[in-house]
Amino acid sequence: MIENDLIAELKEAVIQGIPEKAVAAAERVVELQMDPVEAFESGLKPGISEVGEGFASGKLYLPDLVLSAETMKAAAKVLEAEISRTGTKRSEVGKVVLGTVQGDLHDIGKTIVATLLSSHGFDVIDLGVNISPDQYIEAVRREKPDVIGMSSLLTVTAKELGIVISKLKEQDLREDVKVIVGGGAVTSSYAEEIEADGYGQNAELGVRMTKFLLSVEG
Amino acid sequence: MPIWKSQDLDFGVDAVLRGQGAEPGAIRERSPRLVDLAERALEEGTSLLEPTTLFRELDVETLRHERLILDGGSTLSGTLIAEHLGPADRVISILCTVGDALEDHAGEVSQENIVYGLALDGVGSAAVEALANAACKHFEDQAVELGFQSSIPISPGMVGWPVEKGQPEIFEILEPEQVNVQLTEYGLMKPRKSLTMVLGLGPTMKTGGRTCDFCAMRETCRYQDHYDPHHA
Ligand code: B12
Numbered sequence: 135m136i137e138n139d140l141i142a143e144l145k146e147a148v149i150q151g152i153p154e155k156a157v158a159a160a161e162r163v164v165e166l167q168m169d170p171v172e173a174f175e176s177g178l179k180p181g182i183s184e185v186g187e188g189f190a191s192g193k194l195y196l197p198d199l200v201l202s203a204e205t206m207k208a209a210a211k212v213l214e215a216e217i218s219r220t221g222t223k224r225s226e227v228g229k230v231v232l233g234t235v236q237g238d239l240h241d242i243g244k245t246i247v248a249t250l251l252s253s254h255g256f257d258v259i260d261l262g263v264n265i266s267p268d269q270y271i272e273a274v275r276r277e278k279p280d281v282i283g284m285s286s287l288l289t290v291t292a293k294e295l296g297i298v299i300s301k302l303k304e305q306d307l308r309e310d311v312k313v314i315v316g317g318g319a320v321t322s323s324y325a326e327e328i329e330a331d332g333y334g335q336n337a338e339l340g341v342r343m344t345k346f347l348l349s350v351e352g
Numbered sequence: 353m354p355i356w357k358s359q360d361l362d363f364g365v366d367a368v369l370r371g372q373g374a375e376p377g378a379i380r381e382r383s384p385r386l387v388d389l390a391e392r393a394l395e396e397g398t399s400l401l402e403p404t405t406l407f408r409e410l411d412v413e414t415l416r417h418e419r420l421i422l423d424g425g426s427t428l429s430g431t432l433i434a435e436h437l438g439p440a441d442r443v444i445s446i447l448c449t450v451g452d453a454l455e456d457h458a459g460e461v462s463q464e465n466i467v468y469g470l471a472l473d474g475v476g477s478a479a480v481e482a483l484a485n486a487a488c489k490h491f492e493d494q495a496v497e498l499g500f501q502s503s504i505p506i507s508p509g510m511v512g513w514p515v516e517k518g519q520p521e522i523f524e525i526l527e528p529e530q531v532n533v534q535l536t537e538y539g540l541m542k543p544r545k546s547l548t549m550v551l552g553l554g555p556t557m558k559t560g561g562r563t564c565d566f567c568a569m570r571e572t573c574r575y576q577d578h579y580d581p582h583h584a
């Protein structure tokens with residue numbers, strides 16, 4: 135019974151965006167030697183999914199989503215420490231390299247996508263802003279990600295997205311990674327035009343697209 | 353080039369929430385934490401603002417094929433310009449910025465605390481919006497006193513005046529390097545929390561309408577009230 139209550143509390147804390155409450159519940163999970171994977175899968179994950187749903191449908195806003203993602207991350211940290219301590223396994227969802235393209239200095243949209251992806255269990259490498267095509271290529275070689283995500287706020291820097299994709303082709307790396315793009319002025323038709331694999335109009339849709347591309351469930 | 357020194361910027365917590373893409377009423381109802389953070393960000397962020405408005409008023413020489421030629425030879429061009437500024441006798445080009453101290457701080461904070469970083473970022477957006485609204489109002493009032501009407505503010509990036517065309521045109525007129533605003537080779541302004549616009553002044557201008565009505569994102573943008581001078 136306590137177990138169910140704690141799992142419900144984890145979910146509720148994520149939905150309400152109260153990190154202290156989520157962390158306290160996660161610590162109780164550990165204390166009671168409950169299955170941390172189960173707490174993650176049945177508590178935190180449905181919580182962030184519900185918030186994502188609310189955001190996608192327009193009921194919730196960006197700060198709500200970001201606060202919930204941070205809450206989830208805080209509790210997940212506690213659970214993950216326990217998961218690695220006990221050697222139980224959580225399914226790997228995938229590795230994503232993210233960055234804002236060359237010439238563009240916008241940080242926050244991309245960082246939010248990174249936060250939400252990692253709250254969904256992705257291993258995220260954030261390259262930062264003003265990332266040149268060569269830096270992306272280098273990161274793909276070094277990190278061997280499943281996906282690279284690129285952000286561009288203005289249409290004037292959006293052409294850089296296409297340049298990176300061409301470079302990936304040139305270097306015979308295009309088949310090794312999925313490419314997803316987003317940011318203020320990027321549209322799905324533009325994403326298609328440059329032959330990206332996916333587009334996310336916002337962070338939630340970006341996460342869904344990433345999951346879809348990697349056939350990750352939930 | 354004249355610099356308009358603005359008084360205190362008139363914006364509050366609601367504008368900061370809107371600057372983060374949120375609807376203040378809904379946030380107040382369900383998330384006191386986000387309201388607190390916006391309040392804290394407003395208090396901390398205000399001290400980092402360096403509001404500056406650079407402007408230049410030029411007579412219109414002629415309108416030729418959607419190109420407005422101004423006194424001294426500089427031009428503004430495109431369908432939007434022709435439509436709204438075509439009847440103008442004078443054009444005021446305006447650049448507003450709140451500097452980069454706040455955005456640098458917000459960037460640093462975001463590495464550790466993205467929720468608060470987003471709130472600080474929202475302060476910057478709200479501040480430069482408030483500055484632009486105040487500047488436009490100031491110039492509009494001045495125009496009315498002289499018996500002119502003013503067009504709505506027209507900004508590069510609106511439908512019919514692409515950023516890559518409009519920003520170099522405004523930068524040529526204003527030379528904003530003197531207030532430390534740069535246009536990168538990609539057409540991005542540094543500091544980021546900067547805005548440009550032009551106002552057309554004349555005896556009979558097309559008035560009314562909102563800036564958002566001429567935006568490609570008017571159907572989907574969650575920041576609309578924030579962009580709307582009538583609500584700011
Ligand atoms: C707030 C805002 C401003 C603010 C702050 C700018 C800033 N970012 O610091 C101010 C008022 C300063 C401003 C100024 C300007 N702006 Co402005 N602005 C906006 C607005 C309303 C929101 C942008 C924002 O900050 N969003 C919040 C962040 C978190 O969102 P985001 O970066 O888009 O990220 C989200 C998604 O895009 C997505 N995402 C982002 N990256 C990635 C990556 C991947 C892989 C995925 C999957 C998803 C994804 O997830 C994120 C979270 O949901 C947009 C319109 C809109 N609704 O988007 C216009 C917009 C970006 N601005 C625009 C313009 C034109 C300008 C100006 C040129 C206007 C002018 N003439 O002065 C200037 C330029 C400023 C500069 N430095 O050069 C245009 C750009 C159009 C274009 N052709 O490029 C837009 C799209 C509005 C429009 N349609 O006219 N702006």
